[in-house]
Amino acid sequence: MYKWITLTILFLIINITGCSSNDGMKGDKPPKVMIQIGKQTYETKLGTYCWNTKNKGRCVDTAGPVELLKDKKPIEVRPGVDVTFVMNYNPKPNEIHVTQKNNNTDVEVVLEKNRFTAPTNKGIYYYYYGVWWMDKKKEQVSNGDAFYAFALEVK
Template identity: 55%
Template sequence: MKKSYLIIALLGLINTGCTNNGVTQEKPSPPKAIIEVDNEKFETILGTYCWSSKGQAECVDKAGPIELLEGSEPIEVSPGESVTFIMEYEPKPNKIHVLQISSNEESEVKVSSNHFSAPTQKGVYYYSYGAWWMDEKKKNISNGDANYAFAIEVK
C-alpha cells in the first residue's frame, strides 16, 4: 500500500517539475496587418518573418503568397478602388515593399500614405506586403521584418 502512495507522489512531483508554473512562453510574432477596402477590414496571412520581443527572437520561412493563400477567397474590389494597409502597432514599419503577382508576372506596386489603387483590369491579383522596422540609428540594421499575403479580385 505504501509503494502505491510513493509512486503517486513521485508522479505528482514529476508532473509539477515539468510545468512552467502557469507561465506560457509565447513565440515572438509580428503584428497583424489589415487590409481595408470600402470601409471593410480584412486580415492578411503572415508569411516569412524575423521578429524578437521580450528577449526571444524567431525567424520563420514560409511559402510565397500564392501558396499561402491557397483555398482562401480573394477580397472583392472594384476597378481602381483604394486598398489601405492598417497596422495597429507602434512603432510603424519605416520601410515597406508591395509586390503584385498576376498570371505569373510580378510587378512592384506604388504605395502612398499606406494605400494603393486596385488594378483596372478584371481578375485575381496576389500580393506580398513586406514591412521592415529598420533601426534609425544603425544603418542597414533591421529590428524586425514581416511579409504578409493577401489577394484581391477585381470585378
C-alpha cells in the same frame, strides 16, 4: 582609490546591462495587418518573418503569397478601388514594399499614404506586403520584418 574602483564597477554594470531598456519589438510575432476597402476591413495572412523580442530572435519561413493563400477565397473588389493598409502597432515600420503577382508576373506597387489603387483589369491579383523595422541607430540592422499576403479579385 575607492572612487576609481566604484567608477570602474559602475562602468562595467552599465556595459553589461546596457544603457537602455530596448528589448526588441513588442509581442511574440509581428502585429496583425488589415486592409481596408471602403468601410470594410479584411485580414491578411502573415507569411515569412523575423522578429526580435526580449533579446530573442525568431525567423519563420513560409511559402509565397499564391501558395500561402491557396485555400483562401480572394477579396472581391471593383476596378480602381482604393486599398489601405491598417496596422495597429507602434512603432510603425520604416521600410515598406508591396509586390503584386498576376499571371506569373511580379510588379512593384507604389504606395501613397499607405494606400494603393486596385487594378482596372479583371482577374485575380496576389499581393505581398513587406515591412521592416530598421534600427535608427545601427545602419543595415533590422529589429523585425514581416511579409503579409492577400489576394484581390477584380470583378
